[in-house]
Amino acid sequence: MDLMQDINPLPWGAQDRFQAHFIVKGNIDQSDDSFLVESKLKTQDHFGSKKVVSVEWVGGKIANILNADNELADMIKKLSYHDAFIWVDPTKSGVRIHGKWKSSHDLGVSKEQFAVYDRIALHIKKNL
Secondary structure, three states: OOOOOOOOOOOOOOOOOEOOEEEEEOOOOOOOHHHOEEEEEEEEOOHHHOEEEEEEEEEOOHHHHHHHOHHHHHHHHOOOOOOOOOEEEEEOOEEEEEOOOEOOOOOOOOHHHHHHHHHHHHHHHHHO
């Protein structure tokens, strides 16, 4: 019996990708889009030297509050380009804050990134 390796492996299965999620607990209606926002970044330079020059939040009502926080915008500009992508969305028991998927080698949360998530959580908590 001759076993041959499949040269076109299936693209699904266990992946080496993870996300760190931060949950702000509270009673929330999942159908309410008030807490469904994401960061839109304006950048300069290319590839490894790419940096964030401005941040705009788009989505639900909380976007206006996050856009008004200039200190939060300055904090996000200091993050790496990859870490500056942030999503906020409602869950069954609260509001989730998370970034992009990362490999196991890159998974981690810097103090700066934690401070950004904490500030976003503060705004969410005030508006729950």
